[in-house]
Amino acid sequence: MLKDYLPWIIAGLVVLALVIGGLVLTRVVPEVAATRRRRPRPPRDHFRTGEDDVPAPLKRAGVVINPTKLADLPTARERITAACLANGWAEPVFYETTVEDPGHGQAAQAVRDGVDIVCTLGGDGTVRNVAGALVGTETALGILPAGTGNLLARNLDLPVALEAAVGVALTGRNRRIDVGELVIGAAPMDDAPDESGDPETHYFLVMSGVGMDAQIMAGTNENLKAKVGWPAYMLSGVKHLVSPEFRISVKVDDELEFRRRARMVVIGNCGRLLGGLVLMPNARVDDGQLDTVIASPRGVVGWVPVATRVATRQRKGHPTLDHKACKEIRVRTDRPVPVQIDGDVIGEASEVSATVRPGCLTVRVSQ
Secondary structure, three states, rough: OOHHHHHHHHHHHHHHHHHHHHHHHHHHHEEEEEEEHHOOOOOOOHOOHHHHOOOOOOEEEEEOOOHHHHHHHHHHHHHHHHHHOOOOOOOOOEEOOOOOOHHHHHHHHHHHOOOEEEEEEEEEEHHHHHHHHHOOOEEEEEEOOOOOOOOOHHOOOOOOOOOHHHHHHHOOOEEEEEEEEEEEOOOOHHHHHOOOOOOOEEEEEEEEEEEEHHHHHHHHHHHHHHHHHHHHHHHHHHHOOOOOOOEEEEEEEOOOOEEEEOOOEEEEEEOOHHHHOOOOOOOOOOOOOEEEEEEOOOOOOOHHHHHHHHHOOOOOOOOOEEEEEEEEEEEEEEEEEEEEEOEEEEEEEEEEEEEEEEEEEEEEEOO
C-alpha cells in the first residue's frame, strides 16, 4: 500500500523543498545586494600609479644681463630670483653679455637649455640682440628695463620697476609684434666710391636711422647719460642741430624713387620717443608696416616747425618733415653717413634698405 502513495510523497517533498528554498532566497538575496551597495568606494588614490604622484616641474626663466647697465649686479640677481620664486617659478638661469657677444649667443643658449621664457636686463640694444635669436620662434621675450631710453618697453607700456617687470614677464600675456630688418651696405648714388663694405643684416624693434639722429647717439656723453639719463640725448641733439645736409634717393614700396636733401631719415617700428614725444603718431608695433620720417630743415630756425609738429603729434603739414608708411624702403645717400639701430651706432653707410617682418616676435606684455 505504501508503494501506491510513494510517488505522491516524493512530489510533496519536492514542492516543500522548493517553497523553503524560495523563502530563503527572498531573504538572502536582498541582504547580499544591500551588503554590496554598502561596500565603501575605494579612495581615488587607490587606482593611481606611482608616476601620477610626481609633481610637474616648475617653469624656469633665462635672464640675459648686460652687466654694464647695473651698479649692483648681485642685488639685481637676488631681486629677480626672489620675484621668480614669489610667482611660483623656479630659480632663473642667468647669462651675461660680453663685448664680443651682446646678447644673441646667450639667448640662443637659453633656448637650448630649455627655459620657458628669455628675459633681458639691459637697454634697447640688449633687447635687440636677444630678440634676434628669438625671431621666428615660439619662445617669448620678457623685458626687464635697465637702460637709459627703454623705448620698446615704453612703447609697449611695460613697467620699469624691476619686480613689476618680472611679474609681467612671468604672468603676462603673449603679444606678437613686428620686427624691422635692415640691410646696410650697397652702391651709393652717382657712382661714388662704395665705402660701406659688404651688406650686413640687422634687426630693429624701435627705430633705425641715418644722419643726424645717429650723430646724436654717437655724440651723447656716456658719463652724463649715467648721471642724468635721457636728457643727455637732448644736449647732444642741440649740438647737432646744424649737422651737414646730404642728398638722398628714396624708394618706398612700388612707388617711384624720389630725391631731395635731408639731415636725417628715421625708419620706425614704433613712434614714441623719450620725454613723452611722439615722432610717428600712427606707428604701431603690430600693424605690419614701417613708418619713416624724413627731416630736411634749413638751419636752426628750420627746426622750429619740425619740433612743433613732433610736440603736437601732427603727421603731416610741413614740407621739411615727410612721413611715409610702407612695408619696404630703400635710402641711398651721396656719401657715407652714420647709421644707428635702436640707439646703437654701427658705423657709416651710403645705402640702407628696411623691410618689415610682421608678427615674427612674441613679447610678454601686461594683461
